[in-house]
Structure formats: C-alpha cells, structure tokens
Amino acid sequence: MNPLGVSFCGSRLRNPTVLASGILGVTAAQLKRAEEGGAGAVTTKSIGPEERSGNRNPTCVALPHGLLNAMGLPSPGYEAMGEEWRQLKKMKVPVFASIYGASVDDFRRVAAYVADKKPALIELNISCPNTAEHGQAFGFEPSVAADVVEAVKEVSGRVPVSVKLTPNTHKTVAVAKACEEAGADAICAINTVSGMAINIEARKPVLSFKKGGYSGPAVKPIAVRCVYEIYEAVEIPILGVGGITTGRDAIEMMQAGASAVGIGSGVYYRGPNVFRLVCDEMREWMRGNGFASAKSLTGAAHD
Numbered sequence: 001m002n003p004l005g006v007s008f009c010g011s012r013l014r015n016p017t018v019l020a021s022g023i024l025g026v027t028a029a030q031l032k033r034a035e036e037g038g039a040g041a042v043t044t045k046s047i048g049p050e051e052r053s054g055n056r057n058p059t060c061v062a063l064p065h066g067l068l069n070a071m072g073l074p075s076p077g078y079e080a081m082g083e084e085w086r087q088l089k090k091m092k093v094p095v096f097a098s099i100y101g102a103s104v105d106d107f108r109r110v111a112a113y114v115a116d117k118k119p120a121l122i123e124l125n126i127s128c129p130n131t132a133e134h135g136q137a138f139g140f141e142p143s144v145a146a147d148v149v150e151a152v153k154e155v156s157g158r159v160p161v162s163v164k165l166t167p168n169t170h171k172t173v174a175v176a177k178a179c180e181e182a183g184a185d186a187i188c189a190i191n192t193v194s195g196m197a198i199n200i201e202a203r204k205p206v207l208s209f210k211k212g213g214y215s216g217p218a219v220k221p222i223a224v225r226c227v228y229e230i231y232e233a234v235e236i237p238i239l240g241v242g243g244i245t246t247g248r249d250a251i252e253m254m255q256a257g258a259s260a261v262g263i264g265s266g267v268y269y270r271g272p273n274v275f276r277l278v279c280d281e282m283r284e285w286m287r288g289n290g291f292a293s294a295k296s297l298t299g300a301a302h303d
C-alpha cells in the first residue's frame with residue numbers, strides 16, 4: 001500500500017501534494033514539470049473569459065519571508081487554449097482547471113466550456129486580489145459566492161467543483177459554508193494575503209499594481225487557521241494552501257483539516273522537485289510518529 005495515496009473529490013492522488021494555481025502556467029509542458037517533480041495533481045493557472053496580458057512589470061518581488069505578486073491574471077482566454085486541452089488530458093496526474101470571471105455569467109460560460117474538457121476538478125478562483133475588475137468581491141460575500149457556485153454547478157455536469165477562498169475577509173468561514181450549501185464539492189484555502197511593499201528610496205510601491213498578494217512561509221499560520229476553522233464548519237474536503245515548503249508544513253496543514261495540500265511559492269524556494277522532497281519528509285515523519293496513512297493526518301489536531 002502507498003501510505004501517501006489520498007482521494008480528493010473522486011480523484012486518486014499518488015500523494016497529497018498539488019501544484020497550486022498560477023505558479024507554472026496553463027500549458028501541459030509547464031505543468032509537466034510539477035508532475036515530474038512528484039506532484040500528486042496539478043492546477044492550471046486561472047483561465048478566464050478572454051485574453052488578458054496581466055499587469056505591467058514589476059509583478060512579483062521576493063521579500064524576506066514570502067513573495068508579493070500582482071500578476072493580474074494573465075490568461076490566453078479559455079477558447080484560445082484549443083489543442084492544449086488534449087495535451088493536458090495526456091498527463092499522468094489529475095489536472096485541476098482553475099477558472100475566473102468578472103461576473104456570474106463569465107464563470108458559467110468558462111465553466112461550461114472547461115467542464116466539457118473533463119478536467120479532474122474545476123477550481124473557482126473567486127479570490128484574486130490583483131486585478132482592478134476581477135476583484136475579490138465574489139469571495140467576500142457568502143451570498144455572492146453561492147451565486148457563482150450555483151451557476152457553475154448548473155453546467156459542470158459530473159466534474160467536481162472546488163471554490164478557492166480569500167483570507168482577506170473575516171467572512172472566510174461563512175463563505176465556505178455558503179459554497180457548501182450551494183453545492184460546492186470542495187474548498188481550496190487560501191489564496192494570497194493582500195499586502196504591499198514600498199521602495200523607500202524611490203518613495204514608491206515596488207509593484208506596478210501597488211498592492212499585491214503575499215504568499216510563502218509568512219502566510220502559513222494564516223492558512224492553517226483558516227483551514228482549521230473551515231474544517232469545523234463544513235463536511236466537504238479541503239485543499240489546504242499557503243506557505244507549505246516542507247513535509248512538516250504539509251503535515252501541519254493536514255492536521256488542521258486538509259485532505260490534500262497545495263504548493264505554490266514552495267516551487268520558487270525549493271524548485272519543481274519540491275513535491276518529491278515534501279513527500280519524502282512526510283513519509284519519514286509519519287514513520288517516526290505512528291501515522292500509517294496520509295489520510296489519517298486529516299483533522300488530527302482537532303479535539
């Protein structure tokens with residue numbers, strides 16, 4: 001038996017590590033690097049209703065304890081991906097398709113098209129802080145988030161739907177509950193934490209978009225707290241994301257309640273083999289601490 005194997009929304013994952021959205025792009029060639037690096041599943045960069053070039057540079061800066069980015073959701077647009085879907089289908093690990101939209105109708109339209117391509121899961125990015133028009137509005141309000149989920153569930157058929165939540169509101173748990181009630185099959189938490197850095201000599205924000213989304217080791221306690229609270233509020237599985245770079249981090253996130261873990265900035269810190277490294281470290285810890293399966297880690301820190 002493979003002690004790291006887990007199920008997530010009907011997909012069998014060889015291990016619980018998942019490439020988080022936005023880190024390696026949307027093409028099979030890009031996502032393959034994570035597959036080869038040991039990921040149990042991969043998530044595409046968020047795909048939107050039309051082509052977007054994203055924000056002007058600089059769009060990403062490494063700070064002492066994390067990354068600050070405002071990419072602005074650069075995307076080829078869902079219809080332009082054409083042949084790419086065929087390549088994505090050839091991948092050996094499950095592919096999660098992340099999508100975004102500026103309206104409920106956008107989400108419905110993109111989801112209908114993407115569902116037809118039969119990804120393992122559709123992840124709704126209702127939480128990107130880094131664009132002027134595709135703000136976090138959907139992820140801030142439980143009823144608005146539920147509207148998006150309901151619209152997508154009408155067209156998603158048998159493809160499970162996960163909702164990616166923002167930590168930039170005190171309503172994260174309420175949003176998770178509303179999404180579950182609206183039919184969501186899973187929750188992904190968290191997207192980046194809203195932040196800013198200023199170049200004091202230039203007296204200007206470092207990023208062209210001024211504000212950005214903070215990720216990496218510094219956000220792990222925020223992500224762990226969100227996942228812990230969401231786990232107590234919903235029954236659906238959680239993909240825990242935020243600050244995971246080591247096996248210990250992954251185990252902590254699973255003990256908080258995650259069934260699988262997303263790794264984004266960790267690819268920057270440890271390279272595309274981060275998934276294999278994290279799995280090796282998890283296996284070793286589990287052996288020394290009496291956990292026979294990754295599944296048994298989920299929620300272990302709850303009373």
Ligand SMILES: Cc1cc2nc3c(=O)[nH]c(=O)nc-3n(C[C@H](O)[C@H](O)[C@H](O)COP(=O)(O)O)c2cc1C
Pocket residue numbers: 020021022023045046060067069071073098125128164190191192214215216217219241242243244262263264265266
């Ligand atoms: C450069 C960069 C681009 C990102 N792009 C997306 C995106 O397109 N869609 C999305 O849902 N999340 C996006 N994220 C957020 C990550 O998927 C993840 O939720 C967040 O970075 C926290 O995880 P981490 O600390 O492991 O990076 C992006 C993050 C980074 C650093």
